[in-house]
Each structure stands twice: as C-alpha cells, then as structure tokens.
Amino acid sequence: MSQSLQDTVQQICRDHQNDRGRLMDIVTGVQAKFGYVNQQAIDLIAKSVNAPRVDVESVVSFYAFFSPTPKGKVTIRLCNDIIDRMHGSARSAQAFFDDLGIGFGETTADGMISLESVPCIGLSDQAPAALINDVPVTCLTSDSAHDIVAELKTHMDPQKLVKSFGDGKNSDPLIRSMVRNNIRQPGPIIFSPCVRGEAIKKALSISPAEVIRAIKTARLRGRGGAGFPTGIKWEFCRAAEGDRKYVLCNADEGEPGTFKDRVLLTERADRVFAGMTIAGYALGAEEGILYLRGEYAYLRTYLEDVLTKRRGDGLLGKDILGKKGFNFDIRIQMGAGAYICGEETSLISSCEGLRGDPKNRPPFPAQKGYLGYPSVVNNVETFCCVTKILELGPASFNEHGSAGSSGTKLLSIAGDCTTPGVFEVDFGITLGEVLKLAGAENAIAVQVGGPSGQLVSPKDYGRKICFDDLATGGSIMTFGPGRDVLKIAQCFMEFFIEESCGYCTPCRVGNVLLKERLEQIAAGRGQPSDLDYLQDLGETIKTTSRCGLGQTSPNPILSTLKNFREVYEKLVRPCEDGLLPTFDIHAAIGQAKRITGRESVVFK
Amino acid sequence: MAKPKVATTSLAGCFGCHMSLLDIDDRILKLVELVDFDKSPIDDIKKFTGRCAVGLIEGGCCNEENVHVLQDFRKHCDILVSVGDCATMGGIPAMRNTIPLAECLEEAYLNGPTVHNPSGRIPNDPEIPLLLDKVYPCHEVVKIDYHLPGCPPPADTIWQALTALLNNNPLDLPYELIKYD
Numbered sequence: 001m002s003q004s005l006q007d008t009v010q011q012i013c014r015d016h017q018n019d020r021g022r023l024m025d026i027v028t029g030v031q032a033k034f035g036y037v038n039q040q041a042i043d044l045i046a047k048s049v050n051a052p053r054v055d056v057e058s059v060v061s062f063y064a065f066f067s068p069t070p071k072g073k074v075t076i077r078l079c080n081d082i083i084d085r086m087h088g089s090a091r092s093a094q095a096f097f098d099d100l101g102i103g104f105g106e107t108t109a110d111g112m113i114s115l116e117s118v119p120c121i122g123l124s125d126q127a128p129a130a131l132i133n134d135v136p137v138t139c140l141t142s143d144s145a146h147d148i149v150a151e152l153k154t155h156m157d158p159q160k161l162v163k164s165f166g167d168g169k170n171s172d173p174l175i176r177s178m179v180r181n182n183i184r185q186p187g188p189i190i191f192s193p194c195v196r197g198e199a200i201k202k203a204l205s206i207s208p209a210e211v212i213r214a215i216k217t218a219r220l221r222g223r224g225g226a227g228f229p230t231g232i233k234w235e236f237c238r239a240a241e242g243d244r245k246y247v248l249c250n251a252d253e254g255e256p257g258t259f260k261d262r263v264l265l266t267e268r269a270d271r272v273f274a275g276m277t278i279a280g281y282a283l284g285a286e287e288g289i290l291y292l293r294g295e296y297a298y299l300r301t302y303l304e305d306v307l308t309k310r311r312g313d314g315l316l317g318k319d320i321l322g323k324k325g326f327n328f329d330i331r332i333q334m335g336a337g338a339y340i341c342g343e344e345t346s347l348i349s350s351c352e353g354l355r356g357d358p359k360n361r362p363p364f365p366a367q368k369g370y371l372g373y374p375s376v377v378n379n380v381e382t383f384c385c386v387t388k389i390l391e392l393g394p395a396s397f398n399e400h401g402s403a404g405s406s407g408t409k410l411l412s413i414a415g416d417c418t419t420p421g422v423f424e425v426d427f428g429i430t431l432g433e434v435l436k437l438a439g440a441e442n443a444i445a446v447q448v449g450g451p452s453g454q455l456v457s458p459k460d461y462g463r464k465i466c467f468d469d470l471a472t473g474g475s476i477m478t479f480g481p482g483r484d485v486l487k488i489a490q491c492f493m494e495f496f497i498e499e500s501c502g503y504c505t506p507c508r509v510g511n512v513l514l515k516e517r518l519e520q521i522a523a524g525r526g527q528p529s530d531l532d533y534l535q536d537l538g539e540t541i542k543t544t545s546r547c548g549l550g551q552t553s554p555n556p557i558l559s560t561l562k563n564f565r566e567v568y569e570k571l572v573r574p575c576e577d578g579l580l581p582t583f584d585i586h587a588a589i590g591q592a593k594r595i596t597g598r599e600s601v602v603f604k
Numbered sequence: 605m606a607k608p609k610v611a612t613t614s615l616a617g618c619f620g621c622h623m624s625l626l627d628i629d630d631r632i633l634k635l636v637e638l639v640d641f642d643k644s645p646i647d648d649i650k651k652f653t654g655r656c657a658v659g660l661i662e663g664g665c666c667n668e669e670n671v672h673v674l675q676d677f678r679k680h681c682d683i684l685v686s687v688g689d690c691a692t693m694g695g696i697p698a699m700r701n702t703i704p705l706a707e708c709l710e711e712a713y714l715n716g717p718t719v720h721n722p723s724g725r726i727p728n729d730p731e732i733p734l735l736l737d738k739v740y741p742c743h744e745v746v747k748i749d750y751h752l753p754g755c756p757p758p759a760d761t762i763w764q765a766l767t768a769l770l771n772n773n774p775l776d777l778p779y780e781l782i783k784y785d
Contacts, residue, residue, distance in 0.1 A: 575747065578678040578747035579678060580744065580745060580747065585671055588736040589668055589734045591704070592705060593734060595705065595706055595726075600668055600734055602671075602733075
C-alpha cells in the first residue's frame with residue numbers, strides 16, 4: 001500500500017488535530033475511506049497521534065464496525081435479534097446467502113459485498129431489518145432481500161434502495177430514510193409540543209442551583225434503566241472539583257428491543273440538545289458530547305445540522321441567549337457497534353478514544369469522568385424530560401407517574417403484537433395495560449427491560465412499570481403463544497457472550513458455561529441439579545463482574561428459572577445411574593473413528 | 605462385619621496421585637486394617653469383585669477406555685472422588701483441547717521436531733483405544749461426589765478425606781490441606 005494511504009491517513013489524523021483522544025473518529029474515518037484499517041494504517045495512526053501501536057490496534061479490534069482486513073464496498077448487516085428471528089430473518093438471510101454465495105462474516109469474491117450478522121440495530125418495530133452501510137432497510141422478506149442484492153449489483157449505492165420515506169422527519173432531505181417512527185401513543189411530556197428555546201430561557205433566568213433544585217423537585221430519575229436521581233447526580237458533579245466539566249448524552253441505544261431514542265433523535269433532537277445545554281448551565285460545563293451509536297449514523301448529518309442551526313440561533317455557542325459568560329457547545333461522538341458502550345464508564349472510555357472497557361467505580365463519572373474531569377452521563381430521554389421540566393415547571397411533571405417514579409416513560413414495544421412502536425405512558429401503568437395498548441393481550445411471556453431485564457410470566461401482568469417494580473429502559477418484547485421460553489433465554493445469552501468485553505473472567509467464561517448447560521437442558525439431557533448449577537453460577541457472575549453487563553448478563557436464565565420454572569422442570573430428569581446424559585461418547589469418539597477408520601469395540 | 609472396600613484407578617493421569625496415596629507412610633498399615641482394596645493398581649485386581657464404598661479416580665478421560673472404566677467405577681462405587689487436578693479439570697493432558705485431534709497426532713508422530721518415525725505412520729493398532737475429541741474432566745462424564753484439588757493432593761489430604769468418608773464424617777478439610785500457594 002502506497003503513498004496515497006499514507007497521505008490520506010495522515011490527513012485524517014490532522015483533521016482531528018493528531019489528538020489520540022479522537023481515535024474513534026480517526027479510525028472511523030480510515031475505515032470509511034478504505035473499507036478497512038490495515039496494519040500499515042494502524043502504524044501510521046499510532047505515529048501521528050503519538051500513541052503506542054497497541055492502543056490503536058485495540059480500538060480497531062474492539063469495535064464491530066472496524067475491520068483490520070478488507071471488507072466489501074458495501075456491508076450488509078442483518079440484525080439477529082430475537083424479534084427479527086421471530087419475524088423470519090432466517091429467510092432473508094438465506095436469500096442473501098443464495099444470491100451472494102457467501103455466509104455471515106464473508107465477502108464476495110469480487111470484494112464488493114460483505115455480509116454480517118449483528119445484534120439489535122434499533123429497528124425491532126419494523127423487523128427483520130438490516131443496515132446496508134449506514135442505510136437502514138426494514139421489514140425484510142426473502143423477496144426484498146433478492147431485490148436488494150440484484151439492485152446493489154447494478155449501482156452499489158445503498159441510498160438508492162430507499163424507495164419511499166418513513167413518516168415525520170425521516171423524509172427530511174438530510175435523513176431520507178425508510179425507517180418509520182411508529183409513535184403509537186404520544187404523551188403529555190416527551191411528545192407534547194414545545195417552544196424552541198423556551199426551556200433554556202427559563203433556566204437562564206434562575207441560578208444553576210435553582211435549576212438543579214427544579215430537577216430534584218420534579219423527582220426526575222434516569223431513563224436509561226438504572227433510575228438514578230438526575231438532580232443528585234448533577235449536584236455531585238457540580239460540587240466536584242475540576243477546571244472543566246462535561247455533559248454526555250448516552251445515545252448508544254443498544255439494549256435489544258429498544259428504539260425510542262432513535263425516534264427522539266429523529267423527532268425531538270432540539271429537545272435533547274436543549275436538555276444538554278441546561279445541564280451545561282447547571283453544572284458549569286462548556287462542552288457536551290452526544291455519543292451516537294454507530295447503527296444510527298444515518299441520523300448524523302441531520303443532527304449536525306440541528307446543532308448548526310442552534311448555534312446560528314444563539315442556543316449554542318458563546319453567551320447563549322445573551323447570557324454573558326454562559327458558553328456551551330456540543331459535538332457528536334460516533335460509536336462503532338459495541339453494546340458495552342451504553343454502560344456509562346465504557347461510553348466515557350470510547351469518547352476518550354479507547355477500547356470500550358468499563359472503568360472501576362468509584363470514582364464515579366460525576367467526580368472523575370471524561371478525561372478525568374467531573375462529567376454527567378444521562379440518557380436521551382432524560383434530557384428531553386429536563387427540557388420539559390424547565391419549560392413547564394416541576395409540578396406539571398410530577399402530576400404524572402407513580403410515587404417513586406414521576407413523569408412519563410417511553411416504551412419501545414415489539415414482538416408478537418399488533419401495533420409495535422413507541423408509547424409514552426405514565427409510570428405506574430400495569431404490564432397488562434401496556435400489552436393491551438400494543439395489542440399483545442395473548443402474550444405468554446414479556447421481556448421487560450431487554451435481555452438484561454427479566455422475562456415476566458402472565459401471572460405477573462398486574463405488576464407496574466416503574467423503578468420500584470418492573471424497571472425498564474424502555475424495551476418491552478412480547479412473545480405470543482407457541483414461543484419457546486428457553487430459546488428466548490438462549491438467544492439473549494448468545495448476545496451477552498458476543499458483547500462481553502472479556503475483562504472479567506466470570507462474565508467472559510461464565511456466560512458460555514451458562515449457555516452450554518441451558519442448551520443441554522433444552523435438549524432434554526439435563527438433571528434437576530443442573531437448575532441449581534445455573535442458579536449458583538448465575539449469581540456468581542452477577543456478584544463478581546465489575547460492570548452492568550456482567551452484573552445483568554445471567555438475568556435471561558435467572559429470571560426464566562424464577563418465572564418459568566415449570567418449563568425447566570418438565571425437561572429435566574434425575575440421573576439414577578450417575579452416567580451423565582450430557583456426555584455423548586459417540587460424538588466424543590467421532591473424530592478418532594474417522595482418523596483411524598475403526599469402530600469402537602467398547603461403545604457400539 | 606466385613607471391611608468396606610475401596611477401588612482406585614488412574615485414567616489420563618501420571619500415577620502421581622497414586623504415589624501421593626502411598627505417601628501416607630505407616631498409616632498404610634492402618635488403612636489395610638480399615639479397608640479392603642478392590643479393583644486398583646495397588647493390588648492389581650483388574651475387575652470389580654463387588655460393591656465398593658469409595659472409588660478414587662486419578663486423571664481425566666482422554667480415550668474410550670477411560671470412559672468405560674470411569675462408568676464402571678460409577679456403577680460399582682457408592683462414593684466417587686476425583687483426586688487431583690487432572691480428574692478435576694483435565695490437567696496437563698487437556699492442553700491438547702484447543703488443537704484438533706488430527707493435528708495433535710500429526711505433530712506427535714509425523715511433524716514434531718524430535719520425531720523419529722521411519723514408517724511415517726500414525727500408530728493404529730486395534731488394541732489402541734480410540735481417543736476422545738478432547739480430554740474431559742471426570743464430572744463431565746459421570747456424577748462425581750467429591751473433588752480433591754492438588755497436583756497431586758498431599759497424602760494428608762487424601763488420608764483425611766478417605767477416613768472421613770469411610771467413617772461417615774463430614775468432609776471438613778482444614779485450610780492448610782487445600783491451600784497450594
């Protein structure tokens with residue numbers, strides 16, 4: 001490889017001030033330009049940003065969207081989420097296999113098209129879906145998959161596959177996407193109309209401490225799932241010592257089954273940025289970062305444009321709305337296909353240009369976050385709530401919701417239901433009512449909170465969606481009659497195994513052991529003691545992993561063991577003679593039989 | 605009353621655990637008073653003569669014969685104990701587990717730098733048991749009641765465990781006997 005590689009890579013590095021903190025952007029740039037980041041490019045980047053080579057290499061190898069080996073000009077990433085599987089993604093996959101003559105992880109011989117299988121891309125309400133480069137294609141069938149390949153072979157331009165646009169801003173000239181918003185139930189807070197700039201004006205008319213007090217009075221809790229009180233987080237960060245402070249918005253919506261942030265960023269981007277700006281004022285921060293998952297890259301140009309317009313209108317930049325000394329601006333940091341980066345300390349690592357490894361806590365991000373400065377990380381929806389609280393006052397926010405959970409919550413509902421989409425509901429609504437809204441009354445099981453949440457059985461449909469009962473970041477997956485509970489758990493375990501960063505042994509190894517044992521049970525080769533094994537191992541993984549991924553990864557098994565125990569019990573049999581049915585001697589000697597050309601004399 | 609019977613075997617192990625058992629010194633006289641040995645390399649009895657109270661297993665399973673013997677032990681013993689790291693987790697023999705079997709054989713008999721094999725053939729006598737695709741720890745093949753860690757477990761550990769089991773006492777090993785650093 002040539003002078004041109006060298007020039008281009010060095011130019012990309014210079015565009016980012018040769019700043020090693022911007023490694024994500026640099027590597028994204030090189031990947032986009034060449035279709036891969038080869039060893040020579042890694043050397044060049046390391047030299048330009050003055051970082052050890054291994055730092056660059058670990059970034060390239062960590063993120064799913066980066067590749068050290070050549071990829072096709074076009075990469076088709078077919079979503080392998082459980083919802084997509086239920087809607088027949090296997091048929092689309094087969095069509096791709098047949099027409100391209102390759103399997104997952106492969107590239108066509110002419111180097112034009114690569115095919116990959118990826119976890120949830122935030123389109124469960126229009127599954128099966130795929131990303132073709134940055135372009136989402138939805139509601140796939142085997143027919144449309146055939147058409148896509150045929151068409152791509154003629155023009156190789158994914159954007160041309162978009163024949164009609166989705167509703168709302170999906171038809172904006174800067175988005176031009178076939179994605180549909182599917183806003184089924186707009187509520188009084190998040191989707192209500194609001195006057196642009198009003199919330200910031202109100203915030204700037206009171207002191208930063210009063211802004212935080214308003215957030216606390218509204219009893220706002222984080223919408224990402226964990227539900228930490230936002231006001232307290234801000235107060236910690238404001239009180240923490242640091243020359244600079246940062247506001248980070250977590251738009252790495254990776255929890256399978258969640259897609260509400262996609263809709264918010266499409267339809268309510270101004271409200272998100274306003275919330276971040278208000279946080280900047282409250283904390284004394286001058287910089288904000290929107291961490292946008294790589295799967296939502298199709299929204300980037302539009303979001304950049306919203307930011308530009310806000311700068312033009314005095315809502316971002318120097319002396320915002322005439323308030324002397326209040327300067328705040330926002331940059332967009334692209335992710336690159338790593339679920340773990342939705343965990344706030346991993347997200348910070350990624351923003352710093354590192355592998356998306358979680359950091360130890362304490363110190364918490366509010367004390368020592370991005371680049372070591374006090375930082376606040378909040379969910380997209382949380383910032384929308386902030387804007388509304390400042391605009392209408394905390395009392396109007398408090399009118400909605402339940403005792404411990406004020407306000408409304410966006411739910412992304414998908415699966416076996418008549419109207420998949422986004423629903424804004426008051427906290428405290430029962431799961432049964434939620435199912436009625438989406439037309440999923442006959443569900444035999446509901447996954448609340450994504451794979452890291454729990455699978456709820458019909459006897460618990462009276463439970464409430466709120467932080468004190470069924471907490472969720474928004475993902476609700478519904479499963480109708482005939483769906484196999486253990487298959488669902490298996491699918492989620494595969495997901496966690498794939499997405500584990502590998503740092504903690506219990507998470508890296510334990511989840512594989514859990515899945516293997518689960519498969520044995522599902523195949524009818526389990527014993528009652530295997531259920532205790534799953535329980536013990538699951539709890540060990542939870543208590544000995546350092547971040548949220550490991551701490552929740554056994555939940556698909558632990559929650560099905562709790563809520564669907566009868567399914568397991570029907571499958572296991574005591575092993576009277578002590579010879580384990582999980583050990584298959586014929587499989588174990590299969591290779592040797594082939595190599596030696598002999599049969600076993602012991603095991604016929 | 606007849607003495608309880610003990611059986612032992614070495615599967616994919618190095619006999620080190622058996623050596624450690626013999627290392628109980630003069631307590632071996634006490635042991636003989638306490639138990640009779642059934643199938644075991646110690647008395648060279650090849651086939652079980654009856655039901656045994658305790659079976660001690662050294663080594664994991666690397667071939668079909670190991671599996672056969674282990675299953676036979678399970679059928680004849682009330683309590684089975686995995687003795688040592690190979691029985692417990694495959695040990696040194698399990699280092700081949702990441703390499704396909706055919707490659708292992710080729711390296712051992714054809715390609716290895718110290719191989720002298722003018723015939724150029726990989727041994728394939730019908731007497732040789734078929735190798736398993738990988739080395740399995742015993743508890744993945746049959747139900748194992750107790751595991752004694754160590755490479756090998758010290759004589760005192762084996763002695764304490766064995767006498768506790770034979771006397772129906774709880775297997776309560778003090779920390780010094782299962783600490784290896």
